[in-house]
Amino acid sequence: xxxxxxxxxxxxxxxxxxxxxxxxxxxxxxxxxxxxxxxxxxxxxxxxxxxxxxxxxxxxxxxxxxxxxxxxxxxxxxxxxxxxxxxxxxxxxxxxxxxxxxxxxxxxxxxxxxxxxxxxxxxxxxxxxxxxxxxxxxxxxxxxxxxxxxxxxxxxxxxxxxxxxxxxxxxxxxxxxxxxxxxxxxxxxxxxxxxxxxxxxxxxxxxxxxxxxxxxxxxxxxxxxxxxxxxxxxxxxxxxxxxx
Amino acid sequence: xxxxxxxxxxxxxxxxxxxxxxxxxxxxxxxxxxxxxxxxxxxxxxxxxxxxxxxxxxxxxxxxxxxxxxxxxxxxxxxxxxxxxxxxxxxxx
Numbered sequence: 001x002x003x004x005x006x007x008x009x010x011x012x013x014x015x016x017x018x019x020x021x022x023x024x025x026x027x028x029x030x031x032x033x034x035x036x037x038x039x040x041x042x043x044x045x046x047x048x049x050x051x052x053x054x055x056x057x058x059x060x061x062x063x064x065x066x067x068x069x070x071x072x073x074x075x076x077x078x079x080x081x082x083x084x085x086x087x088x089x090x091x092x093x094x095x096x097x098x099x100x101x102x103x104x105x106x107x108x109x110x111x112x113x114x115x116x117x118x119x120x121x122x123x124x125x126x127x128x129x130x131x132x133x134x135x136x137x138x139x140x141x142x143x144x145x146x147x148x149x150x151x152x153x154x155x156x157x158x159x160x161x162x163x164x165x166x167x168x169x170x171x172x173x174x175x176x177x178x179x180x181x182x183x184x185x186x187x188x189x190x191x192x193x194x195x196x197x198x199x200x201x202x203x204x205x206x207x208x209x210x211x212x213x214x215x216x217x218x219x220x221x222x223x224x225x226x227x228x229x230x231x232x233x234x235x236x237x238x239x240x241x242x243x244x
Numbered sequence: 245x246x247x248x249x250x251x252x253x254x255x256x257x258x259x260x261x262x263x264x265x266x267x268x269x270x271x272x273x274x275x276x277x278x279x280x281x282x283x284x285x286x287x288x289x290x291x292x293x294x295x296x297x298x299x300x301x302x303x304x305x306x307x308x309x310x311x312x313x314x315x316x317x318x319x320x321x322x323x324x325x326x327x328x329x330x331x332x333x334x335x336x337x
Binding site: 071075078079082083085086087089090198201202203205206209210211212213214219223226227230231234238 | 254255256257260261263264267268271272275279282283284286287290291294295297298299301302
């Protein structure tokens with residue numbers, strides 16, 4: 001049950017934050033260059049992501065035996081989780097600009113504004129490429145995180161349910177941007193995702209390497225608690241060092 | 245695009261992939277050396293190496309402590325951050 005709830009929550013948060021960033025780029029392209037080209041670029045990326053999801057899930061992960069599979073997904077989750085956690089600590093300590101999809105939206109609009117518009121009647125390839133690349137890069141992380149979380153003992157159900165919740169939430173936000181976007185505590189949410197993904201990474205890597213965790217799935221909670229404790233000490237320490 | 249993919253998978257610093265690689269090698273070596281002990285205590289060893297990796301990745305060399313590293317979402321020195329927050333009311337919370 002612990003693993004199910006944490007998988008669902010971790011997948012929902014990670015997918016929501018990545019989709020939010022992808023949506024910021026697509027909305028910027030739509031606002032600056034036209035909705036049609038933004039949607040064509042995004043749709044092209046979604047097709048490529050579907051292929052990537054098929055290759056990573058049913059083709060690659062499904063063929064690896066359980067022990068080595070847990071090691072592979074443990075390593076993958078640690079690579080993603082520790083990076084999110086590192087950035088989260090730096091943001092909370094004031095050592096890195098806060099995460100903001102709204103700022104990304106405004107920056108993307110400014111960058112697109114500087115590009116020459118296409119001739120009338122011709123396809124706007126720069127706009128399509130910007131939208132497609134944004135969706136592809138953010139979406140690839142979503143595919144890898146959901147596939148890794150879904151490869152655990154609980155199966156794909158909690159990871160997919162979390163992803164579905166995230167899609168609904170992000171689309172709802174998309175309908176009523178800007179102000180709600182500015183209010184989201186993105187830095188804190190990303191820090192939380194870092195803790196959850198890293199905890200799953202340690203848990204799966206250990207299980208794949210033959211470890212029996214005291215308490216079974218409950219280990220996820222004390223591993224996550226240890227990561228929160230250490231990372232909060234780092235936030236306090238870095239925040240004290242920050243002023244010149 | 246390739247640089248962004250590398251950054252997406254391996255992150256912004258080599259410390260994390262190297263730390264994860266060391267963790268993996270340590271796990272396999274300790275499991276081979278003493279499987280019975282590893283089965284009971286190995287999880288805490290892994291947690292320790294992961295925590296150490298995180299702490300090391302957050303430390304910068306002393307020479308870089310006061311230097312502005314990168315703009316556009318990169319790391320910020322205390323002095324730069326101080327200037328920015330003085331200019332923007334309520335900025336950099």
